[in-house]
Amino acid sequence: MTKIYALGSNGNYQLGIGHCKDIVEPHLSFDASRGNVKRIACGGNHTMLLLEDGSLYGCGDNSRDQLSPNAGCTHWKEWKSIQNDIFKDVACGWDFTAVINEDDEVLTRGSGLKGELGLGNEQRESKEWKRVMTVSNKSKIFATLHNCVVVQPYLSGSKVYGWGSNTKCQLFEPKCRIISRPELTYESEDVVIDYVAMGKDFLIYVDVRGRIVKATGCLPAAFKAEKWAPIENLLVRCMWTSVHILVTKNSTQDTPKGIYSFGNNSHGQLFDEKELELPLDIKAFTTGSEHGIIGYRTDNADRTVVACWGWGEHGNCGKFKNSDSSNSGTPLNEIFSWAKNVNAENIHLFGGCATTWIAQDE
């Protein structure tokens, strides 16, 4: 059982709550009796929800057939089942959706004028699921605005394939405008890639030991991948224009536990531990387009709290107790809390384009 709460930008019904007004306080969006949430993937204006049992739901903008052949229905105002198939993974880019189905096929749909569908130069829009490639079992898919990558097990390591925009060499060098079919971007016989954290035009590959093994594209200047390479147990998340690294253990003297942020700070996106007091016991950590979200136990452990920071103009960082600074930058702002009997491991956080998602397994 999962209860999913949402807040933030909702102009295209992407919160799935039946209307299109922005939400500043967490609102119950989905109450799943069928099983726990596996992933919530957010596009520019559409949202996909994958449950552990493989059932897939969508809401929001369908004007580019991101959810289903729209046939005049340009928006799904509430959550609807995508179809009866079983899916293993899902990812959303700006106007497109990508999934891995039960047969380990990567399928895409929607609009991808920069090759995001991975279907070749001639096919930049699709009303139906179209097959991009077949992958091996336990593959994963990730996406950002104009790119998509698949991480596939290979021998004792991984292969990663990517497609979409390459104007910032986010996939590989040399620069080109469009990669319209999957191309190999990483291969190792012994390094297992866990995930690829994606900014709007950079990619950071993280392995199962929590090490940054590769970083490509237009990365924030202050972020030095080689400095981080020796350090394990990192959790890397990207906003569109910044990198955020959670160090969960005191791995070296130089990098004690904390959140290290690099990049665009126009709206308080960088986590500043001098100003934002870092909770000691962080249980969940993620990012949206230009805001951050953490879940933690309070110091005296009597509550589990979710708090946001960064750009919160659409209510995605919650309501402000004092002055409203959502247009400029948001200090760490508590948006949700539970009494101590909630197991923090059952709380899952997701971020979208000025949207914040809190899922609680029961």
Added chain:
Amino acid sequence: MSTYDQVEIEDMMFDTSTQTFSYPCPCGDKFQIYIDDMFDGENIAVCPSCSLMIEVIFEKEDLQEYYEEAGSQPPEPIAVAA
């Protein structure tokens, strides 16, 4: 004027019917700027749904290919009556 980000013209989408360049905004809407305004020196694209703005990186001569794509011409200088 402080902008949220800088975006190169080659990363923007050009709509030939409205003659407008656009780029995704983190709020879900799109930054927009009209090609004739760029020809006249404007380089700030605004989002209709929020306060964010981006600076578009381009050279004036970059615009020619987009005018050709749209089958249109740059605006004529406005004659000032003596």
